[in-house]
Amino acid sequence: MFDFLVATLTIAGIYGLMALGLNLQAGVSGLLNFGHIAFAGIGAYGTGIAIQAGWSPAAGAACGVLAAMLLGAGIARLGRQLGSDYWGIATLAIAEILRTIATNEDWLTGGANGIAGLPSLFDGLERPFSALAFLAVVLAVLAVFALLARRLANGRFGRALRLMREEPQLAVCMGYDLRQLKSHAIMAGAAVTALGGSLYAHYMSFAGPDYMVASETFLLWTMVMIGGLGNTAGVLVGVVLVQAAYALVPFAKDYFHFSSDLAGALRLGLIGAILLACLLWRSQGLVPEKLRKIP
Structure with a gap:
């Protein structure tokens, strides 16, 4: 039970980082990115490839973050020529293209088998201290970036992004x-998400194309929408709620003795029901964004 709780909190913290990156793009800026998980995949692969080359975990994370930021710059440049809806579809296509490349380029990414055997950050410690130390790092990184995201969103840059989201012509004027x-x-959202992908690669000791499936992006969107678009605290609430729903299903499976297939369907149905309830009764999320009104 203790190991399960630590693992659940660790995964929640990593997804929290990814959700913060998405919230900066979609919530604060109003940009429809349906391929956001590609940044996490790039972060994971950057870490895996760098460690295979003999680099340190810190250097691997830096490589992943830099590669994700370069990808973000390219995606932003693509968006100059497209409307918001078409740009959202294009980001989904880019993520699928990257996943296909990762699946087929054995010499670089390990192909469908991925890159295995990545070291954890605390292999020298015995269990459960290694897991607790990793959890502490994840939660510390999450707390730092949550504070930075909140300060950024409430500062001059965040106000400019919200103005661009609400009144783009006024922002130009x-x-x-x-x-x-x-x-x-x-690029800022890509950097945070890539760091989450790097931590995920270390935690799972693996980087593979399954990290970039479209369903992962929509899971992040669900977390952000349930919690509250544009609100850092709301995003974290959404992450906790979704991860709690995921964690409760195995207990229900053992208690009611139903099959694994039914457990998977129940998990998706439960998340969908929570999202639908929020859309119907709390359309702005459980912790909605607070905007200052001009009197």
């Missing part, structure tokens, strides 16, 4: 460069 704002928002 006030002298803001919308292309630059979008690029900075996407």
Whole structure:
């Protein structure tokens, strides 16, 4: 039970980082990114490839973050020529292209088998201290980036992003460069998400193409929408609620003695029911974004 709780909290913390990155793009900036999980995959693969080359975990994480930011810059440049809805579809296509490349390029990514045998950050410690130390690192990184995201969203840059989201023409009239704002928002969100992907690779000791499936992006969207788009605290609430629902299903499976297939369907149905309830009765999320109103 103790190991299960530690594992659940660790996964929740990693998904919290990814959700914070998505919230900066979708919640604060209003950018429809349906391929967001690609940044996490790039972070995981950057870490795996760097460690295979003999680099340190810190250098591997830095490589993953840098590669994700470069990808974010390219996606932002693509968005200059597309409307928001078409751009969202294009991001989904880019993520699928990257997943296909990762699945087929055996010489670099290990192909469908991925990159296995990645070291944990605390292999020298005995269990459960290694798991607790990793959890402490994840929660510390999450707390730091949550505070940074909140400060960023409430600062001048965040106000500019919200103005771009709500009144883009007014933002242009006030002298803001919308292309630059979008690029900075996407690259910042990509960096945070790639760091989450790097930690996930260390935790699972593996980096593979399954990290970039589209369902992972929509899981992050579910977390953000349930918690509250544009609100850092709301995003964390959404992550906790979704992960709690995921964690409760195995207990229900053991108690009621139903099959694993039914447990998977129940898990998806439970998350869907929570999302539907929020959309019907709390359309802005459980912790909605608070905007200052001009009197």
